[in-house]
Each structure stands twice: as structure tokens, then as C-alpha cells.
Amino acid sequence: MTETILSLDGVTKRYSGQTAVDAFDLEVKRGEITGFLGPNGAGKTTSLRMSLGIIRPDAGAVHLFGKTPGAKVLERVGFLPEERGIYKKMKAEDVIVFFGRMKGMTMAAARKAAVDGLERFGLGDARGKKIKEMSKGMAQKVQIIATMAHDPEFIILDEPFSGLDPVNQKMLEDMIREEARRGKTVLFSTHVMEHAERLCDKIVLISKGRKVFDGSVPEALSQVPRRVIIETSGDHDLGQLLADTGSVSTQDAPDGLKGWVVDLAAGKDAQDVLKACVEAGVRLARFEPMRAHLHDVFVELVQGSSREAV
Structure with missing residues (x-):
């Protein structure tokens, strides 16, 4: 039986009386690439934050690797937030090392992961460049590398393709496929359907805080007339x-x-x-x-x- 990495059971979250997520269920199995889809404001980011324990649901339960999200279990997770937040005065390599060290890596391991990751994304020559001197797309690639530096078991990416040109979007798609081949579990949110159609084993669609579909891409395509x-x-x-x-x-x-x-x-x-x-x-x-x-x-x-x- 395939292990459940993440489960949200009937989670609800309200802000100032407005319901952002309403009795929402989500199950992510080990080794799957799951696309979390929905229009802007549908509740995707709120759901991901509840998944990581960043915010607490008003109702329902969240289990990550079978446990309530906490500092120890989060060491097994790589998370790219929608709001990109890296230190603009730091050099690219140092940013990745910093995040790797926060996840428990040794200095030597974090440094190697930074160098390898920058080379992989075509940024080997920019390792000594400050974030503020980089384009938006380059800075985003640095943050993606930082998310992956500690070789997490479970990768959560919130709108990861935003800000990337088509070449780098393909590079990120290839990276996601490679991580899945290595047995990693990937959950990414997007409102760009082409990425999900090419990548996903399973998709979950949320609208107005409620789940409206959960299944494979072929099952989803059967929902519309031929x-x-x-x-x-x-x-x-x-x-x-x-x-x-x-x-x-x-x-x-x-x-x-x-x-x-x-x-x-x-x-x-x-x-x-x-x-x-x-x-x-x-x-x-x-x-x-x-x-x-x-x-x-x-x-x-x-x-x-x-x-x-x-």
C-alpha cells in the first residue's frame, strides 16, 4: 500500500468571516506528481500553508508524513512559496548555503549543493552575484535551487513557473520529472494548465475554497465533451x-x-x-x-x- 505523504481532512479556514477554504480534503501519495489547480483566490496558497503548519485550520486535520506538521518533520520537505523571499544583498551561492544550513546540512554539503544546483540551472557564472543584481527569473531559479538543496523527500512548489521564460519553464518541468523518477513526491500549484497536463499523475482542482475535481488527467479530460x-x-x-x-x-x-x-x-x-x-x-x-x-x-x-x- 502506497504511503500517504500529506492528508488534509475536511480543513476549513476563515478570514474575517470570509471562508477561504471550505471542508477541503487532499491526499498526496508517495512518488506522485500532483497538480493543485485553481483560479487566483481559489484557496490554493492557504491550503498549502495549512499543509505545512504555517497557519492552522479552523476545522479539520492535517497530517504530514503521518504527523502534525512541526519543525522536525518539515526537514523532509522543500517548500517554494508564492511570495518569493530571498535576501537581495546576499550572493546567489550564499543564499543557497544559508537555506541548506537551516535544513540541517553541513557547510560542505550545502556548498556543494549550491555549486551543483547553480551549474544545473545555467547559473554557474553567477554564483558570486548578488540577488539584487539578477533578473527576476534568475533570482527565482536561485530560490528553486535553495528549495531543493537539502534533497527533500516531499517538494511543494507554489506557482513555480511564474516569472520563468519558456526555456526555464521546460528546465523546471524536466527537474520535476527527474525528482519523481528518483522517488520524490511533488505537489505544485498553478493556474497554467499546460504544465499540469504534461507533468501530473493526479490533479486536484479547487474553486471558491471547495474541491471540484480529484483524479488523473485522463479522468479530468473525460469531464468535457469530445x-x-x-x-x-x-x-x-x-x-x-x-x-x-x-x-x-x-x-x-x-x-x-x-x-x-x-x-x-x-x-x-x-x-x-x-x-x-x-x-x-x-x-x-x-x-x-x-x-x-x-x-x-x-x-x-x-x-x-x-x-x-x-
Whole structure:
């Protein structure tokens, strides 16, 4: 049975009478990459802070490695907060050494981790540079290295891709995959769905402080309709012709054409739609099966949670 690294059981947190997180459950298993998704203000950061014991829930329970979060158990965790906070007058290497020493590393081990980490992220020549002299992206990479310096078992990253250019975003994705291959557990929050879709074994979606989805990426993608986009010439009524294949609606199309959207019914696929069109002699100017993306799931579930709240 896979060990549970982090569990939040019915946690609730209120600020000045406003509920930031509402009866929220979360379970992170060893070796998983879990994406913690949600729009800005959904309660992601508050949940992560409760996970680490930085703030206490008003209700519910938090267990980290089976224990209440405390100084000893936190030595096994690497945490990158959303609010980046490193000492601007310190040199890059010294910042990493400082954080490593705080996590119990020897001076020699912390120094080696700093040098290796800076080289890995392409900052070997900047080890003696002060943080205030670095770009925002460079400084963020230093903080990521500092988060990982003590080789934590459990890595929590709050919006880690913010501020990084595409090249460095890919570098961070590769690093997360490498850590998972080494048996580490990773939990990261984001509102950029592409990273989660590429990386995650599991995603948890929170909206307005409440969980609206918990499962794998394929399970998430199944939440939105499989869709076919069609443009035709001629007078065929596809609403009637394709009624057996799914829900058919019209959409804008170039002049001289008619546009249609088919949301496929369970058990139907794009081939069923194409066969019906061909057999009826429909003149097709466009026939495009659309692959669902996590972005579509995000929008659908977040909007659905808002409608339920209303």
C-alpha cells in the first residue's frame, strides 16, 4: 500500500468571516506528481500553508508524513512559496548555503549543493552575484535551487513557473520529472494548465475554497465533451442528420459555408459523424475532431462551481 505523504481532512479556514477554504480534503501519495489547480483566490496558497503548519485550520486535520506538521518533520520537505523571499544583498551561492544550513546540512554539503544546483540551472557564472543584481527569473531559479538543496523527500512548489521564460519553464518541468523518477513526491500549484497536463499523475482542482475535481488527467479530460467542428456547403441540416451522434449546434463560418459543432454522445466517435455525412452526400469544407485539453476542463468545472454557488 502506497504511503500517504500529506492528508488534509475536511480543513476549513476563515478570514474575517470570509471562508477561504471550505471542508477541503487532499491526499498526496508517495512518488506522485500532483497538480493543485485553481483560479487566483481559489484557496490554493492557504491550503498549502495549512499543509505545512504555517497557519492552522479552523476545522479539520492535517497530517504530514503521518504527523502534525512541526519543525522536525518539515526537514523532509522543500517548500517554494508564492511570495518569493530571498535576501537581495546576499550572493546567489550564499543564499543557497544559508537555506541548506537551516535544513540541517553541513557547510560542505550545502556548498556543494549550491555549486551543483547553480551549474544545473545555467547559473554557474553567477554564483558570486548578488540577488539584487539578477533578473527576476534568475533570482527565482536561485530560490528553486535553495528549495531543493537539502534533497527533500516531499517538494511543494507554489506557482513555480511564474516569472520563468519558456526555456526555464521546460528546465523546471524536466527537474520535476527527474525528482519523481528518483522517488520524490511533488505537489505544485498553478493556474497554467499546460504544465499540469504534461507533468501530473493526479490533479486536484479547487474553486471558491471547495474541491471540484480529484483524479488523473485522463479522468479530468473525460469531464468535457469530445467535439467535432464541421463546415459545409449546401443545404443539409446537420442538426437533424447527426442527432444520433451527439448534440449539434451551429457556429460562425466563412462566407458561403455553414458551421456546426457536434458534442459527441457516449459511445460515439468522430468516425460515426464522418460516416453519416458521407452517406448523406454532405459537402465538407472542414471536418476537425477536437482533442480536449485540461484548460477546457478547468473552465468547465470552475464555471460549473460558480453556477452551483449562485
